Amino acid sequence: MSQKLAIIMRGLPGSGKSHWIEEYIAALPxxxxxRLRRQGIFSTDHFFYQGGEYRFDAKKLSEYHQRNLTAFIQALALEEPIIICDNTNLCHWEYMAYEAAAKALGYQVRIVLVGEPLDPVHQKLCAERNRHQVPLSQIQRMARLFEAF
Structure with a gap:
């Protein structure tokens, strides 16, 4: 079994992906x-922060997804022991490049789904607690796109 691990997070905004990551890190030496905190967590949301303030710009989404993937692949090439893709990844096409790159570079891939995107109660909870004020209507639209494994 590979010593290198790539974790691909999946879940709606507010589902608890970041909380899962914090719990995972807390259990590590x-x-x-x-090291994982400094060099191994890759989130497209990171690119939307300007001066500590989150400023979403839909026009930049494609560019920022590409930049995030590039940084993730660079970390794979540097053989970081653990790498995490912390995006919503609701559809397979959204994370297949991360998964393929990790496997090609000898990483074990673990896909972690947090919450149940199709559950209306979970959707409401996500709308109440997500960090970026994504409204319930948008959460519901995102949930309808969800593809199971």
Whole structure:
């Protein structure tokens, strides 16, 4: 079994993906968790922060997804021991490049679905607690796109 691990998160905004990652890191040895935090977590949302403030711009989404994938692949090439893609990844096409690159570079791939995107109660909870004020109507639209494994 490979020593290198790529984790691909899936879930609606507010589902608890970041919380899952925090719990995962907390269970790691300190130096491993510190390295993962510094060099191993890749989220397209990161690119929307300007001066500590989140500013979503739909026109930049495609560019930022590409930049995130590029950074993820660079980390794979540098053989970071653990790498996490922290995007919603509701459809397979959204994460297949991450998965393919990780497998091609000898990583074990673990796909983690947080919550049940098709459950209306879960959707409402996500709308109430997501960090970027994504409204319930948008959460519901996103949920309708969800593809199971």
């Amino acid at each position: 300190l130096e491993v968790g510190f």
